[in-house]
Amino acid sequence: EPEVTQTPSHQVTQMGQEVILRCVPISNHLYFYWYRQILGQKVEFLVSFYNNEISEKSEIFDDQFSVERPDGSNFTLKIRSTKLEDSAMYFCASTGLLEQFFGPGTRLTVL
Amino acid sequence: GIQVEQSPPDLILQEGANSTLRCNFSDSVNNLQWFHQNPWGQLINLFYIPSGTKQNGRLSATTVATERYSLLYISSSQTTDSGVYFCAVEGWIQGAQKLVFGQGTRLTINP
Numbered sequence: 001e002p003e004v005t006q007t008p009s010h011q012v013t014q015m016g017q018e019v020i021l022r023c024v025p026i027s028n029h030l031y032f033y034w035y036r037q038i039l040g041q042k043v044e045f046l047v048s049f050y051n052n053e054i055s056e057k058s059e060i061f062d063d064q065f066s067v068e069r070p071d072g073s074n075f076t077l078k079i080r081s082t083k084l085e086d087s088a089m090y091f092c093a094s095t096g097l098l099e100q101f102f103g104p105g106t107r108l109t110v111l
Numbered sequence: 112g113i114q115v116e117q118s119p120p121d122l123i124l125q126e127g128a129n130s131t132l133r134c135n136f137s138d139s140v141n142n143l144q145w146f147h148q149n150p151w152g153q154l155i156n157l158f159y160i161p162s163g164t165k166q167n168g169r170l171s172a173t174t175v176a177t178e179r180y181s182l183l184y185i186s187s188s189q190t191t192d193s194g195v196y197f198c199a200v201e202g203w204i205q206g207a208q209k210l211v212f213g214q215g216t217r218l219t220i221n222p
Contacts, residue, residue: 099159
C-alpha cells in the first residue's frame with residue numbers, strides 16, 4: 001500500500017540553525033501539506049501546496065518557513081533560523097482528492 | 112474558521128469495555144477523518160467519513176453531517192487501543208483544503 005514517508009525521524013539542532021525536513025508524498029497525489037504538533041497539543045495546519053506553489057498558509061508559517069518541491073518526488077519544509085518554540089512533531093500529508101494521508105512525522109528538537 | 116470539539120478529553124476503561132468518542136463541528140464539511148495517534152506519535156488513519164457509517168473490525172464511525180457531529184465507536188477495547196484519537200475536518204470554504212483538528216480524546220485501556 002502506498003504511503004507517505006518522512007526523513008529524518010528525529011532531528012536535533014541548535015537554536016539559529018537551518019533545518020530541512022523531507023517528505024515523499026504518495027506518487028499520484030497532487031496536494032501536499034505540512035502540519036505541526038507541539039508536544040501535548042493538537043495538530044495545526046502550516047501550509048498547503050498545489051501545482052508547485054503555496055495555495056494556503058497559516059499565521060504560523062512566517063518568513064522563517066519555506067516549502068519546495070525540488071523534483072518529482074520530494075517535498076521539503078525549511079526553517080531558516082530555528083527557535084526554541086519550533087520544537088514539535090512535523091507531519092507531511094498528501095491527498096489525491098479528499099482523504100489526507102499522513103507521514104510518520106519528524107520530531108524536531110531545538111536546543 | 113471552523114471549530115472542532117471533541118469529548119470527552121480523557122477516557123479510562125478496562126479491557127473489554129466499549130467506548131464512544133464524539134466530535135462536534137461548527138460548519139458544513141466536505142471531509143472528516145478520524146485518526147489514532149500511537150505512542151510513537153504517528154497518526155494512523157482510521158476513517159474517512161464525511162457522512163454515513165463505516166465499520167472496520169472493532170471500530171466503527173458515524174457522521175451525521177446535517178447535525179454536525181461524528182461518533183467513533185470502539186468495541187471490546189484492547190490495551191493496544193490506548194492513545195489519543197483525533198477528529199479532523201475540512202470545511203466547504205473554497206480553497207480551504209486543510210484539516211482542522213480537534214484537541215483529541217486520550218483513551219487509556221487498563222488490563
